[in-house]
Amino acid sequence: MQARGGWNDQEILAYFTRPLRTVNHRLIGEIRTQHRHKAINAANDDALDEFLATWPDVDPSTGLSVRGDELLIKAREAMIAAVHTFNGAGLTFRAELFIVTAVIAWTYLMHAFYRREGVDYRYKKADGTVMQTPEGADKYWELGFCLRHAKCPVGKPVVQNLEFLLILRHEIEHRSTSRIDDAVSAKLQACCINFNDALKTLFGAQYAIERRLPIALQFVTFGPDQRALLKKARTLPPTIVAMMDAFHAGLSDEEQADPAFAHRVVFIPKLGARASASDEAIEFIKADSAEGEEITKVLLKDVDKRRYTATEVVKAMRDGGFPGFGMRAHTDLWQALDAKAPGKPFGGPGLYAGQWGWFDPWVARVKAHCEESGDRYK
Template identity: 45%
Template sequence: MKPKQRIRTVGSVSNELLKKSREAALAAVQVFNNPAITFKSEIFVVMMVISWTYLLHAHFRKQGIEYRYFKVAGTRKRFDKTSKGAFKYWELERCLNDQASPVDKAAANNLRFLVGLRHEIEHQMTNRLDEHLSARFQACCLNYNDLIKRLFGDEFGIDKHLSFSLQFSAINTDQWEALHDAEGLPPNIRAFINAFDSALTEAEFNDPRFAYRVLFVPKTANRKGQADKVIEFIKADSDLAKDVNKHYAVVKETEKAKYLPKQVVEKMQASGYPRFTMHNHTQLWKELDAKNTSKGWGVSVVKTWYWYQPWLEIVASHCAANAAAYS
C-alpha cells in the first residue's frame, strides 16, 4: 500500500470510530435524561464505556499505535482473533493502562469506576443508581467532551448538542436526604462503591473529574426582560462562592461512619455495660435481622460487615433495657 493511501485509510477509520463514539455518548446522555426510562444508569454506563473505548481507539489509530492484541512469534506479530476470525481490540481498561493513554489520572479513576460498576450490573438487576452516582456520570460526560475536543478539535465536541434536563419539582434538604437514604442498592454494588472509594486519596475522591458535584441555588434575573438562568456556575474561590457558603446551607455528601462488631461491643462496655459480649451482640442482630440491607443499619465491604451509627443506638437502647444483665 502506498503511503498516501495508508494515511487516507487511517483517517477514514479514525473518523468512523469518532462518529460511533460520539453517537454512543449522545445516546447515553439522551437515555439518562429520558424520564420514561427506569433502567437509565445501567444503559448510560454501558454506552459510555463503549463511547470512551472508541474514542481512545481513534486516538491510537491516529497516532499509529497498535491497539490490537498480539503475540510475537520470532520476528512476526500474530494477532489474537475471535472464534469468527475478527481481531481482538483493546478494551477500555487496557487502553487506560497503556503509557500512551491521553486520559489524566482523575478522569481515568472515573472510568475505572464505571468499568467496575459495569462488571457488577452485568450480573444483577439494580435500581436507584441515578441519585447515588449522578455526580460521577456528570464528570464522565464533561471529561469526554473535554478530551475529544482536545484530541480532535472543537468541532467534535458534543456540548452543542446537549442541554440541561428539566424537572418538575424543586429539591429541598429533606427531599435530598430521602433520596440519598433510599434503599435499593444491592449489597454487591454497595460493597464495590465503598471498596473503590476507600482506595482513593482524599484529593482523588474530591477531584471534579472523578465526580462533578454542584450546588444549586435559585437564580433570578436582575432586571425585567432578562432571561433567567436556573443554574449558574461559579468558581470555587470567587467572592460569590464564599458568600454562598456563608449564607446558604450546603448539601454536602459525607461518608457514613462505620464500626466493626468488636468496636460496637467495646463502646457498649465503655458505656457502663461490661458484661455485654460479642455473643450477646450476635444474638441481638440475628434476632432483629439487622444485616438485612433494607434496614440500612450496616454494609458489607469486601466480605467484612460494618455497622452504621443507627445500629449503635439500637444496641445502646437494648443494653439500657437490660441493664441488670449487662452492668
Template identity: 40%
Template structure:
C-alpha cells in the same frame, strides 16, 4: 506486519465515540426508559473505548492484542477473523493512557457497577450515583476537547433537560430513595474502601453541586432559567436577581481508618480503631441529627466536624494523662 494508520480511521472513531456519548445521555434523560443506568453505562463504555482507541491511534500506540515471541508480532483474531482490539479496562492500564487517576476510578466503578446489576435488580442506582454519571460525561468532554480540539466538543450538542418537578427543598427532601440491592451495596463498599482519599473526593470521580435559589420581585430579570455565579463572590452576597448560586454541596468526607492515622500523626499514638469506635458510641456520633457524618451504601463516612470532636477528645485525654503524671511525680 500490519501497521496502524492515522487520519480517516481516527476521525471515524471519534464520530462513533461522540454518537455513543450523546445516545448515552439521551437514554439516561429519557423519562420513559426503565433501564436508564444500564443503557447509560453500556453506551458510555463504548464511547470511551472509541475515544481511547482514537487517542492511541493518534499517539502511535498499538491497541490490538498480540503475542511477540520473536521479532514478528502475532495479532489475536476474533472468530470472524478480525483483529481483537483492547477493551476499555485494558485501555485504562496502558502506561500512556491520558486519563487522570480519578477519571480511571470513575470508569472502573461504572464498569463494575454494570457487572453487578447486569443480572440483578438495579433499584436505587439511578439516583444514588447520578454524580458519578455526570462526572463521567464531564470527564469525557474534557478529554475529548483536550486531545482533539474544540471542533469535536459536545458542549452545545445537548440543551437543558426540562422536567415536571420543581427543584425545591421540600420536594427533594421527601423524595424516597430506593435502597440498593445487597450485591450492589457490597460492591460499592468494597470499591470505595480501596479507593485513595484524593480520588474519592475528586470531582473527576463524582461531581456534586448545590443549587441555592434566590427569588426576585422585579420583572425582566428572570429571562434565563438558570444563571451561575460563585457562591463566595461579592456579587452572590449583594444581588437582587433570580439566580441559582452554584457551590459544592458535599463537605469532605473521611473514613474511620483515615481519622485514626490523622490522630496518630498529630501526636496521639494511643488512638486506635477501637478508640474511635468507643468515642462515636459515647458521643452518639452516627446520629444524623448531630451532623458528624453520613451513611453511604452501607459505609459510614465522617465530616470535618467529627474530626474536630475526635481531636478535642484526644487533647483532653492527653491533658488528663499529663495531670496524672504530674500528681504522681509530686
C-alpha cells in the same frame, strides 16, 4: 485519478485532505512521479467511480469523514445516545443503560486517538501475530487496556472515574443491580464532562457535544425533607454497596473530591434586579472565585455536611487525648442522648442505605462528653 486524468495535483488534494488528516501537496506529486507508493496499483474504474459518486461522504454536523473518521463519529454518537437515554422520561433503570453505552463511547474515543498517534491497538500474541476472534476478525483493546497503556492521554482522576464505571458495569452484566441512578449520578456527570473535555483537547473544540445536548428541564424542586426521604427510601443491593465501598476505600479524600472523578452540581434560584437579567436558569461560577468560595461555605454547611462513621468519631476522640473512649462508650452515649432522633442536628442517613453518618455537632458533643468525664477515658 492520476491514471484516468482530468485532475491536476491541487484538485486531487482537495478530495483527500480534511481537518483530522491533512495531506501535503508534495505527496500528490510524489505519487504521480512514483517516488512514493510505487508498489500500490491504481484503483480500477469501478472503484474510482464509486469513490467520486459518494464524495464528500461526511457527517453533516461535524464535517468528519464517515469513512476515515468513523471511530470519532461513533464515539460522539455513543455518548450522545448515553445521555439521551439517561435523560429520557419514563425510564426506570437509566444508570445501567448509560454506563454500558458510555463505555462504548470512551472505547471508540481511545481507539481514534491511538489510531491517529500510530499506536497499534490490537491484541497480539507472544510471537507478535494479531489475535483474532473465532470469526476471524482482529481483536482490539478494550477500554481498561486503553487506560493502562503508557500513552493514555487522559489524567488519573478521569481514569479512576472510568475504572469505577467499568467495575460497576461488571456488576451490571453479572448481577441484578436494582436502582442505582441516584447513588452514582455524580460519577456519570463527571464521565460526561470528562468525555467532552477529552474530545475537545484531543481532536478540537469544533467536535464538542455540549451544543447537541440541551439543559434538562425539571418538574420538581427538592427541599431538605424531600431529599432526606429520597435518600432513606433508596436501597442498593449489598454487592453494589460492597463494590462502591471497596473502590472508594482505595482513593484518598482529594481523589474522591476531584470533579473529574465525581461531579456534583448544585442548583440555586437565580435572581436579578431586572426580569431580563433573570432569564438564564443556570450560571457557572468558578470555584476559586469569591462568589464560588461563598457558595462552597453554604454547601458544606447546609447541603453536603461532612459525615463521620462511628469508627471515625471514636478515632478522633482517641487521637484527641482520650484513648479509653471506645465503640461501646460511643453507642451508650448516643443512645442515652437519643442522638438519632428526627430533628436533632447530630447525624443523618449515610451515603448508602443502612448507614448512619454523624455530623460535626455530634463530634463536638462527644468531645465535650469526654472532657466532662474527667479521667474516665484518659
